[in-house]
Amino acid sequence: MTARIDEFLAMLAAERGAAANTLSAYRRDLEHAGEVVGDLAGADRNDLARLGQAWSGLSPSTVARKASALRQFYGFLVDEGVRTDDPSAALPRPATRRPLPKILGHAQVEALLTRAEQETADGKPHTARMLALLEMLYGSGLRATELVSLPLSAVPRDAPFLTVTGKGGQARMVPVSQRAQAALAKWIAVRPEGRFLFPSRGGKHLSRVRLFQLLKELAVRAGLPPEKVSPHVLRHAFATHLLEGGADLRVLQTLLGHADIATTQIYTHVDSARLVALVNERHPLARAREAG
Template identity: 60%
Template sequence: MAEPRPAPAPGEDALLIARFLEMLAAEAGASRNTLTAYETDLRGSSVTLEGELASAGRAELETLGESWRDLARATVARKSAALRRFFGFLADEGLRADDPSAALPRPGSARSLPKSLSHADIERIFETLDRDVATDKPLALRMAALVELLYGSGMRASELVALPRSSVRPESPFLILRGKGGRERLVPISDRAQAAVARWREHVPSDSRWLFPSRTSHLSRIRLYQLVKELAAKAGVPPDRVSPHVLRHAFATHLLEGGADLRTLQTLLGHADIATTQIYTHVESARLVALVNARHPLVDAPSREA
């Protein structure tokens, strides 16, 4: 079956992508397959960045790279290469003064762990949230609902921002998410998250399709990324260490430290392949060593001398 055509890039991006592809065809002699691959990756990135790919800075490209984390390394490498070449073209043509493409991922031979947050970092973030929520301002209530769901359920940013208004129900401790590849999974919702969502939903119009609406659609991933950075700075946690994906990573790491196993984590995170979840084996291994040292029947037995 033929691969579906990529969505059209909005506005200025569409014109610049077209110019770039013309250059590849005329000067570099790129093949039709190469041009199609570049077009697909560039258009997709433009749509993700809401038509602002050509003007994106390092922060936006870091967010874009994070949205690729669950893709195969070869796919991430291809997308990064396409965007680096595109930004190189823009700089060479004098269409922008800088080249922010160094912020794009360069996948190596093994999938690396994202930046981590300690329990103390999480405590500072939630203490700040609690102070803000006490003001009862709608934006503070929205932020609390977003972070409670991110850290309390391990959702992907794309899943979170697109939640329907009716998705979190007081009578149900779970919600059903449709993740990558259309796969559905049950996600448990904590009592804290339930309460935070209930307070925020009072400020969401009853006819809204989305739990986190924004003008004609829902809150964008880019805006979520910015809000999380702002919260981190306010909490005294270095913003460069915090993002929606880092909160998802903290959810996974802290669950494992608390005794969860990799198979359970795979289900909660929505990983199709356990190999993806195995980036957390360093945490699981440390827990197992501690378990053996603490619980093995011979731990307290006197040592035998030769």
């Protein structure tokens, strides 16, 4: 079974450009399913039907994710001629609703930024790094992995843009605010040697786990609940606040590196009040009522 899973994951990486985190999640889901049904490659519908009971205590979104991994796995086996049938129809199909992203308000983000700026007064490199990380997360909407793995060469000397390699190896240009440029300049002046913008020991870069820890520690010092602050929450705040400011959804899609605009549309829930006001103010019928 392990060999078939390895082949499937290799296909996802080569043909679909799946990220390392995605591949790890698929492997876990497939291996856990194998612990229930035995040999996944040879499982039939009755075998897969047992997974519904095994997953009964999981959330609908988790069940949907696990089932999706298995459906893709069996589709791969059929395409490769390993199987002539696809038993995945026996998998549960829970009704799911995509959760709305957690967001921080303007005042909460300002509290984080203010605290980080105050701490740079000590002149220590780690405080300059913290401010640069924070400005890049909120000012450019980068994913955690994109940020920590930035090479130093991604920061141009003569343009306010970064070249970022996102999911699936897709490169995009990301604008950098003047605040973020200033924070980056201060950090670059004191950063240790290394090919990464945020280097760590052994020639590696700062890890995602450490970035999470640093943000939560900063949240505590800023008087915010640490469970509400993460790299992804700051990415959501970037998107939400841009949309509130009138950014076009297609532009936001490009900035966030979303392959499908449907992914970006989830942010429209936070701006419903502005959209209603826009319709009331700009729709021809609204103006006709005013004239009458």
